[in-house]
Amino acid sequence: MTGYKQLGLVNTRAMFKKAMAGKYAIPAYNFNNMEQLQAIIQGCINSRSPVILQVSKGARKYANQILLQYMAQGAMEMIKASGVPVPVALHLDHGDSYELCVSCIESGFSSVMIDGSAHPYEKNVELTKKVVEFAHRHDVTVEGELGVLAGMEDEVHAETSHYTNPDDVEDFVKKTGVDSLAISIGTSHGAFKFKIKPGEPMPTLRFDILEEVERRIPGFPIVLHGASSVVKEYVDMINRYGGKMEGAVGIPEEQLRKAARSAVCKINIDSDGRLVITAIIRKVFAEDPKGFDPRNYLGPAREELMKLIERKNKDVLGSAGNI
């Protein structure tokens, strides 16, 4: 077993306490490869922001679980060398079984999500509680989920969303012992979050549900999944250089900023990173059709992702300067 403390990582407990008091949210960025990890780390060093590095089940398979552990360790060494003490949690995103959570904890994760939201309530409680019992023995924090987000990824899929029922949250938190709770208030996974007809306004997240949840479990850390803003500049760039992403739309940044000031302590962002990388690579391919050195397209993509991360930490999450 490799404990996360050996790797220089932290769990999310102190991070969330500070974020709650400081009225900002910790960014949780997904990564699958070296360039994404470098961009996240350097972006958080530059903006002096704490960070949660998120790994999905699919990402773990893609990157190789052994390599991943050393990548996280390498990232911590990179931070040490920078002289900027960025706190980092390594988190399993959308864990779907007890066994996967245990395996991640045993290979250096400091935080895990057990997503039992697709199960009936009692089964979700039972599974989450079992993960919490194991995780807490190793001082690893656990995120649970109530309510279902719509959207599609490799390992996560739901056609329609179900908002979180505030009547359930107090009972769920008490019975399971989770450290944070993901709720469904209108966000969704992926780059097509809403279908908006021309002239129609952007829908608003259900802040009324969030407020009611806060009233039922005061001071408890809340998590927002599916919180990419799907930056128009990058969607346009993708479409300009041969992509087909018409109608891609995300959560307006002002709404995310408002959420970050509330009990929302963790905001998950994956699609925005994917869009930046795709946009820049498409542009380089179009402008330099003879190029074939991956550094010449992955490098600029990494640079742009780093800039996006710095901006999000400063202007959206409010986490910049909070190490």
Ligand code: G3H
């Ligand atoms: O919400 C899930 C994340 O965006 C990860 O997606 O399963 O395709 O790696 P993935």
Ligand code: 13P
């Ligand atoms: P986005 O698809 O909005 O980036 O959400 C990512 C996420 O929730 C990861 O768990």
Ligand code: ZN
């Ligand atoms: Zn998610």
